[in-house]
Each structure stands twice: as structure tokens, then as C-alpha cells.
Amino acid sequence: MQKYTAKGLSNLAGVSVRTLHYYDKIGLLKPAIRTEAKYRLYGGNELLRLQQILFFKELDFPLKEILKIINDPEFDLIKALESHEQALILKQKKISKMLDTIEKTMLNLKEKKMITDDELYNGFTKKEVSKNRKETIEKYGAEALEKSEAYLKKLTKEQFEALKNEQKEIFKTLFKISNQAPDSKEVQLEVARHYNNIRKFWGTVGTKNTQWKDYKGLGELYIADERFTIIDGKAQPDFAIFLSKAMTYFANSQLK
Amino acid sequence: MQKYTAKGLSNLAGVSVRTLHYYDKIGLLKPAIRTEAKYRLYGGNELLRLQQILFFKELDFPLKEILKIINDPEFDLIKALESHEQALILKQKKISKMLDTIEKTMLNLKEKKMITDDELYNGFTKKEVSKNRKETIEKYGAEALEKSEAYLKKLTKEQFEALKNEQKEIFKTLFKISNQAPDSKEVQLEVARHYNNIRKFWGTVGTKNTQWKDYKGLGELYIADERFTIIDGKAQPDFAIFLSKAMTYFANSQLK
DNA sequence: ATTTGACTCTAACCTTACGTCATACCATAA
DNA sequence: TTATGGTATGACGTAAGGTTAGAGTCAAAT
Structure with missing residues (x-):
């Protein structure tokens, strides 16, 4: 099985080496092995796991949540997705409101506004x-x-x-x-x-x-x-x- | 002119006392005066300024940005609002994508899914x-x-x-x-x-x-x-x- | 054999916008 | 006079890493 060094995996997956260090530290993604000189080496499994992590990260799941999801097969994925969906919808509504406010503010400013x-x-x-x-x-x-x-x-x-x-x-x-x-x-x-x-x-x-x-x-x-x-x-x-x-x-x- | 104590202003504006301490520290909102015992006292001007701050905060402006905006009258407010608007629109698009992905993922899961x-x-x-x-x-x-x-x-x-x-x-x-x-x-x-x-x-x-x-x-x-x-x-x-x-x-x- | 240059390691501090103690001081009413 | 409640500062913690710093390691070029 092929091995990836930290940089190698980082390049493959498009994350920083620091991120890998961090994921290692919090137990989200441990390297397959450590060399004698403490170098991290990752294998194909780790690449796959990282891709899963990135999938959920893309969806704005916090890392702790991701850890639960991929470590615990008992975890109810659908429920998690549903509640996350609700949260995102709320976020979207909030942003819509903010956009509205900005629109109005700018209109106000522009209307009363600037002397040519x-x-x-x-x-x-x-x-x-x-x-x-x-x-x-x-x-x-x-x-x-x-x-x-x-x-x-x-x-x-x-x-x-x-x-x-x-x-x-x-x-x-x-x-x-x-x-x-x-x-x-x-x-x-x-x-x-x-x-x-x-x-x-x-x-x-x-x-x-x-x-x-x-x-x-x-x-x-x-x-x-x-x-x-x-x-x-x-x-x-x-x-x-x-x-x-x-x-x-x-x-x-x-x-x- | 009426004076507000920290808690008083906090109640009026709906922010925590800690927030006022923080804003004081970073120079965003200094109390009008300090009593002998170092108590913070705010006046009407400070209330108005705080309301301006909260307006921009509502729009998710980072405090540093807000500091610039209300301290520097040379600051181009319209431009700031416009660029912020763009950022929000991007955020919204991203969230839409995420919602899409979640939708699809759940459909997939539910379709192939769970044995009754x-x-x-x-x-x-x-x-x-x-x-x-x-x-x-x-x-x-x-x-x-x-x-x-x-x-x-x-x-x-x-x-x-x-x-x-x-x-x-x-x-x-x-x-x-x-x-x-x-x-x-x-x-x-x-x-x-x-x-x-x-x-x-x-x-x-x-x-x-x-x-x-x-x-x-x-x-x-x-x-x-x-x-x-x-x-x-x-x-x-x-x-x-x-x-x-x-x-x-x-x-x-x-x-x- | 040695020197580069590219990587790697750990450790530690920095970021945002405060929340949450801990500890000590102050003010007012019963 | 004390009980109650407000106030001050200081320090630590949060999420997800970024950014040095110092020291060790590896492979290739000299």
C-alpha cells in the first residue's frame, strides 16, 4: 500500500500540513504509522478518511461533530444532516435579513445623498x-x-x-x-x-x-x-x- | 446630561457588561468619564455611538471594520456596504450549495436505505x-x-x-x-x-x-x-x- | 564526505469577540 | 452594620488552525 508523507497528503487533499498536525492532535486523523524519526506516514485509508472529513467540513460541520460522525457508526447521520440543514436555513434567513437592511440603508443614503x-x-x-x-x-x-x-x-x-x-x-x-x-x-x-x-x-x-x-x-x-x-x-x-x-x-x- | 452606569447602558442597549469592558479596552467605545472608584459612566453620546456599533455588528461587520467606519468620517460607507453585500451574497450562495448537497446526501441515504x-x-x-x-x-x-x-x-x-x-x-x-x-x-x-x-x-x-x-x-x-x-x-x-x-x-x- | 535545500518535528504564541470565573473593592438600603 | 448587588481587573477558555522558532532528517548534488 502506498504511503504519503505529510506534505504529500496535504498536496493530494488540498489541506495544510498544520491542519494534518492539528487533526492528529485532536484524534480526528492519525497517521497510519510514525517513522523512527517521528515522521507521519499516511496510507490509503487515511486519505479516504480525510476525504470524508473534508466532505463534512465543506458542509460547515464543526470538527467535534465530524469526529463523532465518522468514529461512531451508531451515530444517526440522517438526524445530524437534518438538524444541520435547519441551522443552515436559519443562517440563510438571517443573511437575507442583513442583505435587506443593507439594501435599505444604501437606498436611503443614495436617495438623500451625495451632491454631484x-x-x-x-x-x-x-x-x-x-x-x-x-x-x-x-x-x-x-x-x-x-x-x-x-x-x-x-x-x-x-x-x-x-x-x-x-x-x-x-x-x-x-x-x-x-x-x-x-x-x-x-x-x-x-x-x-x-x-x-x-x-x-x-x-x-x-x-x-x-x-x-x-x-x-x-x-x-x-x-x-x-x-x-x-x-x-x-x-x-x-x-x-x-x-x-x-x-x-x-x-x-x-x-x- | 444623563449618565449611565455600565449595567444601565448594558440594559438599555441589550449588551453584556463584559462587552462594554471589551469595547472600552479595544477603544471602540470609551466611557464618558470614570468615577473616583474607576466606575465607568456613559453619556448620551456614548449611547448613540453604541447603537451605531450594534447596527454594523448586526450586519456581521468585524469590530475592527466598525472601528474604522465610525472613527473615520472619510471612510466610504457606501463602498463598505457594497463590498459587505457582495460577501454576504457569496456566503448565501455557498450555503445554498451546502443545502443542496445535504438534500442529495439525504435522498441517497434514504433511498438505498434502512431496512425496516x-x-x-x-x-x-x-x-x-x-x-x-x-x-x-x-x-x-x-x-x-x-x-x-x-x-x-x-x-x-x-x-x-x-x-x-x-x-x-x-x-x-x-x-x-x-x-x-x-x-x-x-x-x-x-x-x-x-x-x-x-x-x-x-x-x-x-x-x-x-x-x-x-x-x-x-x-x-x-x-x-x-x-x-x-x-x-x-x-x-x-x-x-x-x-x-x-x-x-x-x-x-x-x-x- | 559533505553541503545544500527541502521537509519534518514539537512547542508556543496569535487570532475573534467575548463568557466565565476569581478576587477584591464600592454603594446603598434595612 | 451587614446584606445585597454592582463594579473593577486579570486570567483562562473557546475553534480551527496560521505563523514563527529551533532543531532534527532526508535525498541529491557537489
């Missing part, structure tokens, strides 16, 4: 857009703009509208006192209100640390996209810069 | 059957008979027919030399042939040890069921006893 590039810059001509981008890049670097846009695209439309509309009042108040220093007490107080107002859109996503970074990024976004700082119908780029400075100061002061 | 009590004793009148059983019990004990019958019922029809028919020749040879001692060399040689012949029906099921036990059980079966030892049309109960002895001797000698 077009939407992002609607109301501007392409020329204006590229000019705006160019200027922003010159002043703040390409990275800052990229981060701003990436952030913006992650907002839902809902959040985008909220950003544009819900804070008009705070912005008006801030605009009025924008002759003061960005780090003055009065300005900072109003910025704090702005922060609290906006924070709810982030929910609990992100650590506090990343939220401060986001908040600074939002300031840069205000500079990059004039629509946010339209006060009484007119864009106010200087105010956007003032605002960003005030926000950055606020975030930094909160960081420690 | 009727079949087991067809050809005998009920009286003869109960007499046979009674005698066997008297001679070998109830346990031996039960084991024999249990074994027999686990055979497929195919195997049952094989047992009845395929060994006629070996039996005839053995019958001829049944005047010798059961442990004589010549008898044992023939028994070895019988063993090798029959062993193929067991395949690789069972350890060698249990196979020897089975072989002895088979000997008792021959005594209990006269159909196996019909030589040239006549039942040979004495031969059955002789045979069983020879088989037992063979099995015992092989055991060491």
Missing part, C-alpha cells in the same frame, strides 16, 4: 468655477480644496441645504461684528453657537478630534464656495476669510 | 421471529441482540443484500472445515478473507478499534439471523455459532 459635481457648482458658470478653484488653490493649496470638496460630497442634500439656509441668522450676526478680531470674545461666543448648531449634522460619527478637524475644514469650505457666505444676496469673500479664521481659532482653542 | 423491521424478518413468521429473538437473548443477552439489530438497521439494502449473497462461497469453504477448531490456522485464514471481503462495506467509517468490535458484532448477528448462514438451502445454526467464535477469535487476535 454639477449640483455642487450650479449657479456658477464653468469659467467661474474654475477661476474660484484656481484662486482657492493659490491661496490655500490644492490639498485644502480637495479636502473641502471631499467633505462636501459626503454630505447629504439635506445637510447641504441646512448648511446653506439654517445658519443665515448666525452669519448675519457674525457679519455685523466682523470688524472685530476673529479671536475676540464676542466673535468666539457666536462661533461657539455656530459650532453647536452645525454639530448635530455630524451626529456621533467621528471622534471629537476628527470633528475639530472637520470644523476647520468647513471654514475652508466657506472660502472655497461663495454660496455659503451670501449675506443679503451678495457674496462676501472677505467675510468668508474672517469666518474661517474665527472658526480655526475656536477649534484650536477647544483642542486642548 | 418487516424487511428484516421477512420470510419468517412472527412466531419464528420471536422464538429466534428469545433464544438469542437467552444465549447472548438482550444487549448483544439489540446491538446486532441496531447495526443491521443501519445497513443499506445494498449492503444487506451483499451480506446475504456475496459471501456464499467463503461460507461454503468455511462450512466444509467447520469441523476444525475455530482458532485453527486454516479457519483463521479463511476468516481473514471474509473480513477483508466485508470490510469494504464499512469504508473508512469508524476507527480500526470500532471496526473490530463491529466485526465481532457481526458474528453475533449471524447467530441471531438465520438467513445469513443458509448453506445450500438449509439454515445452519451450529455453523453460525462456530463462525461467530472464529470471527471473535480473529478480531481479538488482531486487536493487539
